[in-house]
Amino acid sequence: MLSILPQVLVDGLTLGFMYAVVALGYTMVYGILEFINFAHGEIFMVGAFVGTEVLLIADAMGSLKGMNPYIALVLMLVIGMLVTGALGVGIERIAYRPLRNAPRLVPLISAIGVSFLLQDLVRFTEAVARNEFYLNSPILFNNSINLGFASIPQKALIVIVIAIIMMVALTLFVNKTKWGIAMRAVAQDQTTASLMTINVDKVIMLTFLIGSSLGGATGVLFAQNYGTIDPYIGFILGLKAFTAAVLGGIGNLRGAMVGGIILGLLESLAGAYMGPLTGGAFGAEYKDVFAFSILILVLLFKPEGLFGEAVKEKV
Structure with a gap:
């Protein structure tokens, strides 16, 4: 069991960084509007x-x-971020802004509706264009880096590096730029x-725009890392990213990052060791149950x- 631990940690970090970037989209929207954009997982899928x-x-x-594979990857990321960024802005303008002063349950229902709409639109479009909606993505990077104690796939290393770059860039943007200061001010008190x-x-x-672009870029990285995609990949991954945001502290950017990495590592460890530790009673398929059990315990x-931080209401 110890011999596979380094490889399990590599896989967990790869998954965790993807959770972390998607969780940033949830926590940014919640920090400003105080509602959960449940369509964010579908933006990742798009x-x-x-x-x-x-x-x-x-x-x-x-x-x-x-084509140079790095140029191809940059092209994918740029186009994916542009499309999903525009999609996120359009969703906010059409589905959320008219409901901004409505009871909180109303925009939540609207977000769920947008989620199902995006799933069906992608499924219909792909079925018409390719007569199927399960796609196998050509993998640009198939080599592995052998470190002796573990083998790191090149595509996994690229996921981790790009995710770190996006998280650092977002942190600097929010903390150092004029628009970032404005975002923090609006999050504190809109009026x-x-x-x-x-x-x-x-x-x-x-x-x-920023949250959706990051989600779209993570979707591109997911397709390159796992190969096969379908219109429903955003549902479970979106819920797990939301779990990561709650684990770290919803509305806290640093918490979303750390929560995503922790959840990815725990899920990878559960998938690898749950079967041997329970004598086969619980296999790797129970890793999702493990992830959502963490959400329940945190709540x-x-x-x-x-x-x-616990909010103290003054009377």
């Missing part, structure tokens, strides 16, 4: 399909063979921020999350 279609179209045109000449609508639109004993 990014996976857009990136895969870019490769399939390039392959059909015969230009993929002579006061608007009185200080901050355009609240633009800040919210920018939040959806029961520390609902504010690892890095969240």
